[in-house]
Amino acid sequence: MSFEVIIGIEIHCELKTKTKMFSGAPVLFGEKANTCVNEIDLGHPGTLPSVNKKAVELAIKAASAFQCEIDPVLRFDRKNYYYSDLPKGYQITQQFYPIGKNGQVVIEVEGEQKVIRIQRMHMEEDTAKQFHNDSGTLIDFNRAGTPLIEIVSEADMRSGKEAAAYVEKIRMLLDYLEVSDVKMEEGSMRCDVNISLREKGTTAFGVKSEIKNLNSISNVQKAIEAEIERQTQILLSGGKVEQETRRYDEALKNTVLMRKKEGSVDYKYFPDPNLTPIRVDENWIKEIQASLPELPDARKKRYMNELGLNDYDAQQLIQNKEMAAFYDEVCKHCKEYKLIANWIITELSAALYKQNKTMKENPCKAEYLASMIQMIKAGEISSKQGKVVFEEIMQGKDPKKVVEEKGMKQMSDAGELLSIVTSVLDANPQSIEDFKNGKDRAVGFLVGQVMKASKGQANPTLTNQLIQEELKKR
Amino acid sequence: MNLETLRKQDVRKRCEEALMKAKEYQSVLNAVVTFYDIEEQLQNLEHVASDAPLYGVPVVLKDNINTKGVRTTASSVMLDQYVPVYDAHVVEKLKQAGAIIIAKASMDELGMGGTNLNAHTGKVNNPWDVQRISGGSSGGSAVLVASDVVALAIGTDTGDSIRKPAAFNGVVGIKPTYGRISRYGVIPYASSLDHVGYLTAQVKDAALALEVLAGRDDRDATSSYEAVGKYASNINSDMKGKKIAILGNVMDEIQNEQVKQNFDELMKKLEARGAIVERVHFDDQLMHLLLSVYYIIANAEATANHSNLDGIRFGLREDGDTLEEIMMNSRTKGFSSNVRKRFIIGSYALYTENQDKIYKKAQKVRRLIVEELKRALETYDAVIACAAPDVAPTQKECMNGKLKKIQQVADNHMVLGNFSGYPSMTVPTGYIDGLPIGVNITTKPFDEQTLFDIGVAIEEETGIQNQCAEVKV
Structure with a gap:
């Protein structure tokens, strides 16, 4: 039995803005914990979001580079769930009308080009960062509210290499556009991979697992290859792949279970009433697109x-x-x-x-x-x-x-060189003899002698030419 | 109390007197959650021009308006010890205009209620008859104007939370157009329905206050760029040619003959002034859905809006072994059962499997209802109706909700102003056995001027202006 691998990838990318997606607090990396926050980022009562125009501009740039259709009406929705890294108890995202959809990028693997379709690209806000230790959990809200774009591919990839090439392509495009730092190791670009196997020739999708928190492009490929192996072994031994979230363990060189998916969570998405739809000036979109690098x-x-x-x-x-x-x-x-x-x-x-x-x-x-x-x-x-x-x-x-x-000037004056060539020829009658007997090697030796005599400054091409000419004359 | 009379008194004296009065009445009215120490504010007046529009004017704020450094509870156990880290936009505006905040006023918990009986600090008493309710959710604010403590009290209005208590307490209550006054820093109930507004003892003061409070605020994305008018100086009570539509659906339901008579007489007087007064009737089926639609939308938004109150970063924190337990225990103890019930209703409406048949349907019906109002205002300058079917009920009458079913439209019609966002104001028009009643007027978006014009014409006809209840301590 042989299997076909189906891979889809979601990439989260922090946008390079001065301030947050919906607040005026600064976006800075590596600052002291909880110093880049205001009442909005902490979800205090009565706060309201305002859309960051620069973030929209960068998102339009990215969506354009991915050849997406751009929705000129910005609409934001609430994704509701309770968690300690989510101050408002909901994340503002674009569930119903992503800013970009139906795009694509072309990747190249082993000389073969392939189109990977992009289903959607939307804007949202990042969560806070948590640190778990023995005494409890520490929360740093500096990251909370940082503008993100999420790029969702179609399940078009068929190998770890293709997946790595896709992530690299997205990374390179975002880097060229200067919309993001795209540093996977710092988390400004994060990658979740969905992967499933199906028997070759069949069309129904198999059960997929999701690999989260991949921190480098090479790990994308390694994790996928390990996961393909794991799922293959399960299927070959007659087992069933379970829907679960896994992570890649570099030491084990394998994926390990994070949590099983027990029924999907209902995020009760609905339009955020605090952000009524914004119609973006189409000329502004055109201006942005015209200024793409x-x-x-x-x-x-x-x-x-x-x-x-x-x-x-x-x-x-x-x-x-x-x-x-x-x-x-x-x-x-x-x-x-x-x-x-x-x-x-x-x-x-x-x-x-x-x-x-x-x-x-x-x-x-x-x-x-x-x-x-x-x-x-x-x-x-x-x-x-x-x-x-x-x-x-x-x-x-x-x-x-x-x-x-350094006195490096190359000796390229024919008259000057000729006198050296003549004296070298005069001193090496045996080489002239060899040349006449058809031993071309002799020329090389003579050139070497000229170089030596000129302390390496003789122009080798010209020297070669002069020696050939002089030899013929003798 | 009105602004003009107030200005004739010494600044310190009038502020101290207002604060003293509020404290004195507290045992009778129970309208205040937190009293201010006003000394610092009085000293800060140095930095305000003495001709600032509210220079040295004592005001009160509903307790869901954030005040930096001063406890703001929204009448919830969850926020009982919450001290905001920032001022609401309206607080900044008031301070710039020279106002002195003397107290934070009682309200229904998180704005959820129309009686002020669901307040963490207990029932607020109506100054005209302390057995009766103040109405809510801006009950404390309305009572403090009606009892002559202040000339201006800030409130919020999600269903009719300013305009109903205004009617029950015989004062002017207005919620201007959605987006007219920034909501930044106001603890929400339901974002698409919430309005910041206020209560005054006369219409002219309401016009003056709007000049201070209105205007674009970049921190509220729904805030409008529309220019702010010179409402007070532009007031023109000439009703000649003004087209006024009586909302028949409301009037049909009213059973109190005195309420009807008061209304009919007022309409005749407006006609006598040259107004064209006609009856309109909105689709009955739609109008009977007002309350259900309101409940679904308001509570769906509320359940998300208050998900920030999880005990993690601020507010009440109860212990638990896991994060989920901490959140669950905090929210269970932090909210009253009435609030928790509303969250459950809202959450139910938002479940993906329910959205089409509940939440989205409610949004569609909301749009249809607004269409009715919009159509009427294409022909008429204003829509008018009794603000409430009767005088303020007693606590007992409230509990026994019989009347409500029969008079459902009459009791809830003011939510039209929240569904549409159109400006809407209640003004007092008379008294039945010493208890105030009033009418509600609604106009086109950003046409607050017409509200004030008609309001002043009504004051001129009824002679009711700055009429406050006498409180016996």
Whole structure:
């Protein structure tokens, strides 16, 4: 018996706003507990919500990037349940009319493209954060009321790899849009995976389990693969998968039970009477959509079609928004697009890694890298010399000065070089003999001798050319 | 007491006298939950211009209006020791205008009730006859105006909670258009029906007070941007050509001949002034659903609104072994059985399986009922009817709810103003055996001016203005 895996994903993402979804309290990460709160966030009697316009703008950006239909009428509903991290006893969300619906993103797994449909994307508010210890439970309300978007996919994914690619795609898009910090490890992006198995060829869905609180993209894939294995074993041994909520245990490399779902909770959703529907100006929506930054897919296409990069290089660059932005910056000063890509992807990445810095902290100036690449291209310095120069650029030095100070100038003057070539040939009659007897290796040896005589400054291409010419004359 | 007379007295003297009077009457009326120490407020008057509209005017607040640092209970055990961390929008407005808050007034618990019998601090007595009820839920506020303690008392109105007690106590009670006065900082009952309003002893003061209290507040998303008028100076009691519709459904049910006669005579007087007074009749079937629809919507919203009262962050906290137990024990002890009953009704209406046949149906009927009122106001400037079918009942009469069934529409019609959000005001029109009765007027949205115009015309005809009960201590 073989199974088909059905995966749907819900992603919660905190929006990068200055204030909360429905209150004027600041949204800050890592502040002292309960200092970023006001009476609204604590659910005090008599408080009322007001919609944060910036949050709506960011949500429209995200929904647009996911190619969702946008509802120009904002409507909010109450989701009712009692819990200590939910101050009002209800969460304000968009149950009946999400701001975005029927969207999609395209993922790529092993060279194959696949469309993953997005069922809906809605705005809501975050809950407080709880800390359980021996003496009881501590509640930090700083997070309470932080604007969130929830992105709900259709159950279109069929493997852990696809799921990871989907989450990565969503993460990358939100990062490009600058609507969220998208840090899974800090919880600004959270991921719940629904997963079920069915016998290949059948159409009815199997019983699903939900894996909550996945804190990295690699864990999304690992958790799903472990869960597929678990469910497969249950089904193969004739058992039944139960509907339950599980979490991924990194040490066990397996999913573990959090709670069984005993009948679904009735959240008694109804429209929040304190937030009457708001009609959003369609021109404002258009303005927001017109100001969207270039998104990763479009950027990749541009790199391949206009700048002539191959798929791999283009993909490497767009993977990191800051890296792509730096690449674009260097390209403004220099037209050697392929060379620039190589230097950034290999040398710059390695250098940053060595310095334990992220792309955001990159000390390399775009103009400097561009000017260095120009010098290599023009034959003023060799690639080998370039690596030495690059190390200095990473310290903030101007490559032109480095070349001058180190006396690195490449000898490219034909007259000057010719005299060295002549003396080298005169000193090596055996090599001339070898060349005449068809031993091409001799040329390499002679070039090496010229380099030695010029203290490494001879332009290798030109040297090669001159030696060939002189040999023929002799 | 009215604002004009008040202004002629010394500021400190009038405030201290009001506070003293309130304290003196407390044993008879039981209208106050918390008395203020007014010293600090009097000193703060230094920072208020002496021509501010309510400069040094003593006022009272219903006890569901949040006051920073001063206990605000909403008449619930749950909030008995609750001290708000912020001022309600209306409190800020009052302070800016120079008002001096002397007391927090009694109310039905969380605004749930029409008698003020469901108050944590006990029955509030009607100053015209202490055996009778004050009406509710803004009972304390109405009584403190009617007994000449203050000229202005803030109340809230979800069904008729300002306008009914106004009628029972012979004072003016108004809830302006929904969104006219910010609800920020007012402990809610039902958000889509809740209005902040107030009670005064004469219509002109009501007009002045609206100038102070109305206006957009960004913290209340339902608050309106509509400009605030110069209501008091614009008052024009000329009724020539004013089209007034008598709500027949109410009048048909009224059985007290004296109430009817008082109303008919008043209508004749308005006609004599040049008003065109005609009878309209709304769909009977719809009108008989007023109370059910109100109950469903109000309590559905209330059950969610009060889910914050869980004993975790503030308010009464009872012990328990689990979080659920703590919440359950706190809420069981914190609310009266009447309130818990309303929560259950509201919750039942919101269950997903019930929503279509209960909650959503109630919303549809609400819309149909509002359509009736809207249609009438397309032709008429105002709709008028007796505010209540009779004088204030005694506590005993309340318990035995016989009359209510026969006079269901007459007793509950003022909820039309809450369903629609249209401005609505009750003014006193006479006395039966020394007990006040009144009429209710409703106009188009944001046409409070017409309410005041007609109100003043009525005052001129009845001569009832600033008539307060004498309280024997």
